[in-house]
Ligand SMILES: [Fe+2]
């Protein structure tokens with residue numbers, strides 16, 4: 001994987017390699033489709049999930065974390081699903097299935113497995129607060145986009161690891177944004193690559209688009225989900241949660257807060273509440289070490 005000359009490292013090469021990526025767990029895909037049908041019962045859902053032991057174990061760990069706020073320890077999948085609401089079931093499903101993909105060291109970006117998982121989970125948790133202040137009606141969809149928004153970084157690390165240092169050097173020496181450096185070196189950035197993975201994994205088109213747009217200030221302003229995701233990511237970085245070497249090196253559209261109807265006071269509340277919720281979720285972050 002490391003033997004390619006610079007000219008062979010192109011976006012096409014990465015896209016060709018995506019076929020070799022592990023599939024998103026089929027059990028979770030099926031469960032998500034079931035959740036789209038309002039007539040689905042939690043028993044039907046448990047019937048699909050229970051044969052996957054790793055997912056079931058993760059769901060139980062997540063369900064018992066403070067973040068999901070159940071008052072008693074739950075040891076069976078049926079009970080867990082029954083006690084969580086529809087939106088929270090969707091969240092624990094995506095989070096439990098994403099964990100193995102997100103908990104990876106990414107040397108080029110100077111991120112440990114813990115950093116990437118913390119950034120993903122932190123952004124997802126903060127997105128719930130942002131959704132609340134913006135009265136966004138589909139917080140679980142935003143949660144999914146937030147959790148997976150930087151998944152392109154793990155793929156870039158897998159397939160073009162050695163070129164990541166070149167991107168960092170270029171961004172620093174030429175004082176350009178990280179996205180620009182990624183485009184210069186690879187012909188695309190982690191947002192484009194991430195959105196392609198999510199398309200392959202059959203995530204909804206609005207999630208794919210929001211992930212595609214998350215560092216593009218002209219694009220993320222154009223639809224609610226993209227704008228909400230960009231704002232959640234910016235606040236997560238400002239709070240220093242799982243920030244890599246690329247941290248603050250992105251352009252921000254100054255119209256983003258007003259696009260979302262957020263004034264300074266509301267943003268301040270999002271930051272305070274978001275950080276508190278993130279602190280409450282430390283047991284979720286610890287899951288990757290289990
Ligand atoms: Fe990103």
Ligand SMILES: [Fe+2]
Pocket residue numbers: 119149150233
């Ligand atoms: Fe991010």
